[in-house]
Amino acid sequence: MAINHLHNNHEIFSSTKGRLIFTIFLNFIITLAEIIGGLISGSLSLISDALHNFSDSISIVISYIALKLKLKSNSIKHTFGLKRAEILAAVINSAVLIVICIYVFYEAILRLKNPEAINAGIMSIVASIGLLANLFAAILLKKDSEKSINIRSAYLHIVGDTVSSIAVLLGGLSIYFWKIYWIDPVLTIIIGFYIIRESYIILQEAIHILMEGAPLDISIEQIQYEVEKFSEVENIHHIHLWMVGENDVHFEAHVNVNDMKISQCDYLRKEIEQVLQTKFGIHHITLQFECNQCKTSGLIEQHP
Incomplete structure (x- = not known):
């Protein structure tokens, strides 16, 4: 039984689909932990990080579905097959992430106007858990992201949340030691701008393919x-x-x-x-x- 268990684990991590499924499961756990931690501690940046993680989970589900569709054979109805499902998934994932960031900006501005006390201890502990989990997920998808714009869009979500978790952790430590409560919404805005920039690059590339654009590297x-x-x-x-x-x-x-x-x-x-x-x-x-x-x-x- 132990040998079979190890064999099954190897199968999960040895394929793109297996790594995507594990990352989906991991992100749903992170999301739940950060929402609970954010509500208890009063940290907006932790809750915004949870929203990013939730969008990660949805984006990876979309990426997984798109990967399955891409592998379908060409048919009379779809003579090119369903290869563009991955490109469409990249558009959806990037666009959704931009919209989420805009909403989080709004919440951060409100928090800047009316700062609230935050339990920095809980905020830092939960952020540390999220950071470790996101780092592991990023390592899992790194290799696949180099081969597919679809996986790259999902990988970007994970990288964005890894950076976000680092920022939230640093913010929690700053609040704990120096009581700088305004750093929480400021970090939220900085993280949001980074994610929007990276999402826009992928969105631009994916739309170029959907519009039947010529490859940029071919003259x-x-x-x-x-x-x-x-x-x-x-x-x-x-x-x-x-x-x-x-x-x-x-x-x-x-x-x-x-x-x-x-x-x-x-x-x-x-x-x-x-x-x-x-x-x-x-x-x-x-x-x-x-x-x-x-x-x-x-x-x-x-x-x-």
Whole structure:
């Protein structure tokens, strides 16, 4: 039984889904502890940290659902699959976090106008527990966050709460030793600005993908240069370059070539695809070969 128990624990921590599930459970516990501790101690920053943790739990649930949807096979109804579920999850998570921070700002300003006595001992103890739990959760998701914008948005929630817990702990110690009660709402505002900044970066990136934006690290002009180096190619035009998912880049274009046999075109197509794959990391490629068929040959087609 002990061996099976260890084996099950290993399975939980060895997969992204397992780590997400454990982090969800951990965050719900932190949230409950901080709400109780915040109400008893009277600390707004502790309660705001609890709200962040609660939003973390919801965001990680969304991330988990999105991860499951992403793994679904392509179908007649969804020919690209459901890869964008992760991107949508990143948008929801980041936007919700910004809204929560704005609400907490409002509460902090009210507290600045009317400072209240705070039980710094309870505040510091609960903040210490939250800090340790958030650090552990951040370590769990760190590796996964480097591969997925969806996990990165959830990881940002955890990092934000780790920083928040540190600030709340320092605030609790300052109140305990020096009775500086105004530091509680001030720390809340500082933490909020940090989280909003990081959330905005992810939100901007996710919306760019949803709007079928071109990858920022790929130059269309450089693609044109590489393709037109082939002696058989007159020009490449009507290019479409977009992302279905974070690491799923698609490319289509018209290639104007010299008059040649279909077999030669097929060889040329393979050569061009090889260049696009090796030099630009594009693996979904559709090329339309033609011989002076388009009335316009602009790099980007302009629709009326």
